[in-house]
Structure formats: structure tokens, C-alpha cells
Amino acid sequence: MKRPLSFLHLTTFYPPYSFGGDAMYIYRLSHALGDEGHQVDVIHDIDSFHLLHPTDPEIGFDEHPNVRRYGLRSRYGRLSPLLTHQTGQPYLKQDQIQEILRPYDVIHYHNISLLGPGILALEPPGGEVIKLYTTHEHWLICPTHVLWKFNSRACEKPECLRCTLLAKRPPQLWRYTALLDRMSHHVDRFVSPSRFTADKHAERGFAQLVGHLPYFIEREDRDWQNPVPAPQEAPYFLFVGRLETIKGLHTLIDLWERVPDYDLLVAGTGTQEVELRQRVADNRRVKFLGPLPQRELGSLYYHARATIVPSLTYETFGIIILESYARKAPVIVRDLGALPEVVRDSGGGLVYRNDGELLTAINLIGTSPELREELGEKGYVAFIKSWTKEAHMKYYFDLLREIAVEKFGSVPWDDD
Numbered sequence: 462m463k464r465p466l467s468f469l470h471l472t473t474f475y476p477p478y479s480f481g482g483d484a485m486y487i488y489r490l491s492h493a494l495g496d497e498g499h500q501v502d503v504i505h506d507i508d509s510f511h512l513l514h515p516t517d518p519e520i521g522f523d524e525h526p527n528v529r530r531y532g533l534r535s536r537y538g539r540l541s542p543l544l545t546h547q548t549g550q551p552y553l554k555q556d557q558i559q560e561i562l563r564p565y566d567v568i569h570y571h572n573i574s575l576l577g578p579g580i581l582a583l584e585p586p587g588g589e590v591i592k593l594y595t596t597h598e599h600w601l602i603c604p605t606h607v608l609w610k611f612n613s614r615a616c617e618k619p620e621c622l623r624c625t626l627l628a629k630r631p632p633q634l635w636r637y638t639a640l641l642d643r644m645s646h647h648v649d650r651f652v653s654p655s656r657f658t659a660d661k662h663a664e665r666g667f668a669q670l671v672g673h674l675p676y677f678i679e680r681e682d683r684d685w686q687n688p689v690p691a692p693q694e695a696p697y698f699l700f701v702g703r704l705e706t707i708k709g710l711h712t713l714i715d716l717w718e719r720v721p722d723y724d725l726l727v728a729g730t731g732t733q734e735v736e737l738r739q740r741v742a743d744n745r746r747v748k749f750l751g752p753l754p755q756r757e758l759g760s761l762y763y764h765a766r767a768t769i770v771p772s773l774t775y776e777t778f779g780i781i782i783l784e785s786y787a788r789k790a791p792v793i794v795r796d797l798g799a800l801p802e803v804v805r806d807s808g809g810g811l812v813y814r815n816d817g818e819l820l821t822a823i824n825l826i827g828t829s830p831e832l833r834e835e836l837g838e839k840g841y842v843a844f845i846k847s848w849t850k851e852a853h854m855k856y857y858f859d860l861l862r863e864i865a866v867e868k869f870g871s872v873p874w875d876d877d
Contacts, residue, residue, distance in 0.1 A: 463874060463875055464874055465497075465498045465499045465500060466494075466499045466500075466566040466567060466874055467499070467500045467501075467502075467563070467564065467565045467566050467567075468491075468494055468499060468500070468501045468502065468565065468566065468567045468568075468569060469501075469502045469503075469504065469562075469565045469567070469568045469569070469585070470487055470490075470491060470501065470502070470503045470504070470569050470570075470571060471504050471505075471568065471569070471570050471571065471573060471576060471580060471583070472484070472487055472503070472504070472505050472570075472571035472572050472573065472576075473505065473506050473509050473542075473571075473572045473573060473574050473575045473576055474505060474506075474509065474510060474572060475487055475488065475503055475505035475530065475532075476488045476518075476522040477518035477520055477521055477522050478505060478507050478510035478518060478532060479505075479510070480510075480513070480514075481703070482597075482676075482778075482780045483571060483572050483597030483598065484572075485780070486571075486595075486597065486654075486676055486677075486780075487503065487571050488522065489677065489678065489679065489850070490853075490857075491503055491525065491528045492525045492528060493850050493853070493854060494527075494528075495525040495526070495527030495528045496525075496527075497854070498527070499527065500527055500529075501525075501527060501528045501529070502528075502529050502531065502561065502563075502565075503528060503529070503530045503531065504531045504533065504558060504561060505530070505531070505532055505533065506532075506533045506541075506542060506554070506575055506576060507532040507533060507534050508533065508534055508535055508538055508539060508541045508542050509542040509574075509575040511538070511539065512539055512542055512543075512575075520754075531557075531561050533554045533557050533558070535553045535554060535557075537553055540553070541553040541554060542575040545575050545576060545577040546574075546575060546577075546631070546633060547631065547633060547634050547635070548577065548579075548634065548635055549577040549578045549579050549633070549635030549640050549641070549644075550577050550579035550635075551576050551577050551579065551580055554576070558580075558583070562583075562585045562586060563585065563586065564585055564586055564587045564588040564590075565585045565588070565590050566588070566589075566590065566591065566873070566874060567590065567591045567592075567593065567861060568583065568585065568590055568591070568592045568593070569592075569593045569594075569595070570592070570593065570594040570595070570648065571594075571595055571597055572597050572598060572600065573600075574598075574600050574606065577635070578635070578640055578641045578644040578645075579640070579644060581594070581644040581645065581647045581648055582644055582647045583647075589868075589869055589873055591649055591861055591864050591865060591868065592647060592648045592649045592650075593648070593649065593650050593651075593652065593860075593861070593864070594648045594650070594651045594652070595651075595652055595653070595654070595674065596651060596652070596653045596654075596658060596659075596662060596671060596777065597654070597777060598777060599658070599661065599662075599665075599775065599777070601641065601662060601667055602661070602662055602665035602666070602667050603616070603619075603621070603665075604621055604624070604625045604630065604632070604633055604636060605624065605625060605628050605630065607707060607774050607775070608661075608774060608775045609628075609707050609773075609774045610624055611623070611624055611627050612627055612628060612706075614773070615773065615774045615775055615797060615798075616774075616775075619665065621636070642668050645667075645668060645669045646669075648669070649864050649867075649868055650672060650860070650864050651667075651669050651670065651671045651672065652671065652672045652673060652674040652860070653671050653672070653673060653674070653777065654673075654674065654675050654676045654777055654778035654799070655673070655675070655777055655778050655798075655799035655802050655803070656673050656799075656802060657775070657777075657798060657799040657802050658671075658775075658777040658778070658798075658799055659671040659672065659673055661775065672860075674856060674857070674860060675778065675847060675848060675853070675856070676778050676780060676783065676848065676853075677783070677848050677849055677850055677852065677853035678780065678783045678784060678787060678848065678849075678850075679849075679850055680787060680849055680850070689760045690760075691760070691764040692726070692760065692761060692764065693724070695723075695724050696722070696723050696724070696766055696827065697723055697724035697725065697726050697764075697765060697766065698723055698724075698725055698726070698765060698766050698767055698768070698769050698793075698823065698827075699725075699726050699728070699761055699762065699765035699767070699768045699769065699785075699790075700713060700725060700726070700727045700728070700729070700768070700769055700770075700771075701728045701729055701758060701761075701762075701768065701781050701784070702728075702729050702770075702772075702781060703729055703730070703731040704727075704729050704730055704731030704732070704733045704734045704737055705731045705732060705733055706733060706773070707772065707773050707774045708731075708771070708772055708773070709771035709772050709773045709795065710727065710733075710737060710771065711733070711737060711740065712771050712773070712816075713725060713769060713771055714737060714740050714741050714744075714747055716816055716819065716820070717741075717744060717746060717747055718744065719820060720746075720820070720823060722827065723746070723766060723823065723827055724746045724747070724748060725746060725747045725748070725769075726748050726750060726761065726765070727747065727748065727749045727750060728750045728751070728752070728753045728758060728761060729751075729752060730751060730752045734749070737749075755784075758784065759788055762784060762785050762787075762788035762790045763788040763789065763790060765785075765790050766823075766826050766827050766833060767785075767790060767791045767792055767793050767810065767811075767822075767823075767826045767833065767836075768781060768782070768784075768785040768790055768791075768792045768793070769792070769793045769794075769819075769823075770782060770792060770793070770794040770795065770800055771794075771795050771819075772794075772795055772797065772798065772800065773795070773797070774797070774798065775797065775798035775799070776797075776798040776799050776800055777798070777799055778799050778803065779794070779799060779800050779803050782794065782800070782803050782804070782809075782810070782840075783803075783844060783848050785840065786807065786809050786837075786840035786841055786843065786844040786848070787841070787844055789834075789837040789838060789840070789841045790837055790840070791809055791810045791811070791826060791833055791836035791837045791840055792804060792809060792810035792811075792840070793810055793811050793812075793813060793819065793822045793823065793826070794810060794811075794812055794813075795812075795813060795814075796812045796813060796814045800812075806843065806847070807839055807840050807842075807843030807844070807847075808836070808839040808840070808843070809836050809837065809839045809840020809841070809843060809844075810836055810840065811825070811826070811836070862875075
């Protein structure tokens, strides 16, 4: 690479004004690019965050000297993202966005749900620009983002209007027009963090080809090499994630009466927390730890028999799996969405389809230190090969070069 590049990331949510793994990916990627000397701008929408979280974020995030963060706010407050939700256009934010824009080498779109598909036509001043889009969720093919049908199950076929109403969301008028199809032609390449998610977009009729660009996490300084003592003497399995129905923790709680030899430790918070705590009031082997930072999660992963990921809907990847692999801890995942893909690519865990298979997996790993070590080592080796920052940067820039050659006939930043 002959010169530093200029990047613009466009997203609805970005730390600290964020909720999930997609925002953390953008944060990690922006900082990784900054570490390599590139200049990164991030545009995100603070008004959208406050739709769901009226107060300011409780947790701060470190800024990077090469990353400039622009949080969009409108004097109309909540009306701005609601207008975009209905029209698909960032009408009340356009002027702010235009003031930020400068020439970029790469525009990378992420979760643009409350910036609207109209933002895909954005053209910065001057120069040749590559436009990339990562499908962190299923928003392009699902009004509720997560293919969770009728608030009860993974979506097997679209019935979007009824599903949207049952989810207590207003139908989006623009989805009944050709807006998304027109705007998608402004993007040079769509990618998904899993092959499953890419295939799901094709299956549901998304017009553009979707490629594969997996996630990554930092190595966390290999904290497994010097872990703090185990959080407890009794052996345990671990759940990490949001306490929401779609994440499936309640299925583990219901099962845990049949798991007499191990505790279940739960790290996370969410709207179902009170209900789930009440559900296990008489079971002392299920322990809620609340939300924890990565530096505290590391030891929990390392000492766990395994991390269990029981999600009930189509996850697009599974960052929790990588966090577990990075600490040489195996995983047990439901055979749904992208989760089994990540496990089969690595050999670092077991896959289950029902309670009987889950109980078998728990007993296999729980009673065999040799199997646990073998699976944990396989997961770690795959993590180092494919899902570290170093691996991702190579995938990312190989992809950008491929797009540049297709679009421009050469790689502009290598020709200077």
C-alpha cells in the first residue's frame, strides 16, 4: 500500500450510542484502520439511539486520534429517525451529512436502518470512491431486522405486514416501492459476516449478490495465558449475551433442572432480566452476573467448561463464539443460522438440535477434560487463522483491491 486511505463509515449505531455486536465491529474496524495510519470518519445517529434509550450511555469508549466520530442530532429529535423510518430518506439529517463529507477512498455502509436506503446514493466530493455494505443484520430483507416471526419463532417464510404489526412497529412505506432496489445499485459490493446470511439474502429475493467477509475480535493480549483465578470452585457452563427471548436463555434455564453437576453463569442484561431471574428463584445453580466488560469476561470464558449459545433466531455470525475461542474455551451452539457454520469451520465445539442433544453435549464436555481441551485448541487455532485483527485486515484490503480493479481497472492507492 503506497499511501494512507480515507474511510467513511455510515451507521445508525456506534459506541457509546449503541446496543449490539454490529456497532462493536465498526468500532474495532475503525480503530484497526486508524492503527495502520488511515483516516477514518464515522457518521452515526444519536437521535435513533435515544428512541430506545432516553438517557445518555452509561459506559464510555476510548476515542482514536485517527478516527473522527460525528453523531447526528436534529432539533426535531425523535421525529427525525421516525421520518426516515417511513420514507427511507435522511431528510432531517442531509445538511449535517453534507457538511461532514470530504473526498474518500472508501465509503462503508453498515446498519443504515434509520439513515434509510436513500443514503446509499451518497456521493462525496471529487475522486474515485469504493462503496461497500456489510449486512450485520437481515434489515435489507426483514422490517424487524432479525427474521423473528410473529414474536415467537425464526421466520420460515415472509409475512411481513402482519409480523411488523405484531412487533408493534409501523409498516415502512418505502418497502412497498422500488426504492431499495434502485439504491442498491449505488453500492459496489455487499458482504455478510457468514455464508449463511449471504445465502439468506438471496433466498429472500435481495437483488444484489452478497459476498462473505467474516467478523474479527482483538486477541485481548492473550489473556488466557495469565488468567485470573476461576470465579468459583464449582464447575460451570457460561451464557453471554442480551437477555432477550430471541437469545434463548430461557431454554437453558428450563433445562438446567436436569443438569445437576454444573452451574450456569449468565453474563448480560436485557428486557427479560427480571422475568428470567424470577424464573430461577429456586435454582441456585443458575447465577446472574449482570453486564460485564471484556476484561472480566476473559476469565469467565477461560475457566468455563464451555460457552453455550442457544439463540432461537438466525444469528448473522456469533461474536460470542470468537470471544470464547480466543480464551481456548469450546462452545455448544444451537443448529440454527450462522452459529453451526462458525463451529464447523473451526471444529471448536458441538452443535445441538434439541434438549436431548444439548444434555449429551453438556455431559460429553463436562466429563472429559481431554475433549474440552481438544475442542478449545481447535477453536483457538481457527481464531488465530481467520478471526483476528491481522487476518481481517488482510481479507478487508484484498476485498477493496478486488473491487477497485473491477470498478477502476487498477488500484488507485497503489498507483501513487
